[in-house]
Amino acid sequence: MTEPTADLALRRFGQTELLVTPLCLGCAPLASMPEVFYPVPEEQAFAVLRSFFDSPLNFLDTAAAYGDGESERRIGVVLRERGGLPAGAVLATKADRDLRTGDFSGEQTQRSIERSLRLLGVEQLDVVYLHDPEHAATTFEDLLAPSGAVDVLHRYKQSGVIGAVGLAGGPVDLMLRYVETGAFDALITHNRFTLLNRAAAPLIEQAWQRGMAVVNAAPYGGGILAKGPDASGKYAYREAAPEYVARVRRIDAICQEHHVPIAAAALQFSLRDPRITSTIVGMTQPERIAQTLDLARHPIPEQLWAQLDAAGFDTEDV
Template sequence: MSSPLTRRPLGGTGLEVTPLCAGAAPLGSMPQEFGYETPVERGIATVRAAFDSGINFLDTANIYGAGESERRIGAALSEIGGAPEGFVLATKVDRDADSGDFSGDRMRRSAEESLQRLGVDRVPLLHLHDPEHISLAEAMAPGGPVEALLRLRDEGVAEHVGLAGGPVGMMAELLREAPFEVLVTHNRWTLLDRSADGLIDEAVDRGVAVLNAAVFGGGLLAREPGASTRYAYREADAEVLDAARRMHDACERYGVRLPAAALQFSVRDPRITSTVVGTSRPERIAETIRLAEQHVPEELWAELLALAAPPERWQW
């Protein structure tokens, strides 16, 4: 496996990104999702650490912490006078958290809010976020969110556009309907859950770059057995917890940390351009790089690949 810091082409965008992407959702301090608070200064320090690490890719969203993630990134950018040369900053346009408004007009306001918080006049990559909150017809309607996103690209607010969401069926339909350049899938291509396999194949066949997020399932695959009972931001089924325990035991036999295997499951996949790893402490940036570099024997992969949770427990 190549270095987690060797840049790769992001599909046909012309951008180059590292196989590791710093995920900024935890920077927004969302205890309802992650179970802990992230103080302001620690969040800003984590962004600084990302800038200094060799990772050149950071992913956030308008809705993370009601904009707090973007504010903290903006504060770090202000300290250093802007993003380092070649750094790729991605954010996402979001529905209104209070009203649920997912209109084209809302997408434009979402982008404007993000640029203001980040302190930039454009971003290299802008995603449509969580369209599963509306129907396919609403997403694709004239003047609707997809059209608005494409117009933002045409106006130069974003250099490139992507699609970030959950349910694999709707994500596949949207990829067929609109010229997205990048796909972000989350919680659906992990050691435990292989829901997104076909979706990833289809994206690659269409020339769409794939980013994979939440490879630890919100923490279950990053901690000791019993330390967490949640997967994908909700209580996990007993079969999912049992699969995680068996994976931990298999890794122990080979002297490999489970989070290293969970991360490399994605990083080693040639279809995945970059793996988004949420971080909320500066020291986690270097630790994530170390996890990506730890040797995982082929014999262990054979065991782990057979230990996924049953398909009926996957997110789909």
């Protein structure tokens, strides 16, 4: 990795000793999941990962569920090429339920972690999140019970295999319940803190007040804030509501007045919030690394932010 520039200065990951760049490579699309994203050939995914490791970025994020292990496997191939995780790089993955049965027991969590270690070809994982508990057949109470999923994650942390235990999911009210247990070092929220939707604002505040690392994923809402409504009509993995499309047109017009790409405004909306440790952006072409860094550095006049706020945003969960 090259040395981070000033605008990519490393940030402490909550109360851990980990230091991460404010931009994080999201590796979900690298699994090639056409039902959610679009096909990504293996060699293309490898090229993205090589570009990442040659960039100033040091933080990448994946999950056991992405392609049912395919994202982790592809990362593992490139890590082995490089002789392991490069010094200073921070690798996060997520423990997942059984995708067929919904089981998220302690035993399933152990199986998920052990498979991740094997596929990635590593002996330790910097961060492991409890992933999408809202989709599990296992209840909130059972996930937090002795020998349950969260307990197993902490046992791995105590043994030194895991550096930090995180929570990653969607519904704000449910995520708040988990955060309030005090069981987690980090939080990922997605699609709920963007120029269009700020439903996660109270969740982010609560996590930040507790000293957790806060990671904001999908600052483009899945594409509409990166490409505009004419190129992408989706928000949070489904067709955007008409009022969202209309609002994106207003946002895009405001950005054009200031000669600012809408993608730069969408990305920097997340990057400029001091409560957010890092922002996850999925990338599927190697050149996207440099392009995203350019968006992160694009000059934006202060008055643009007030105009974007005035354009309106949703506070209802998606």
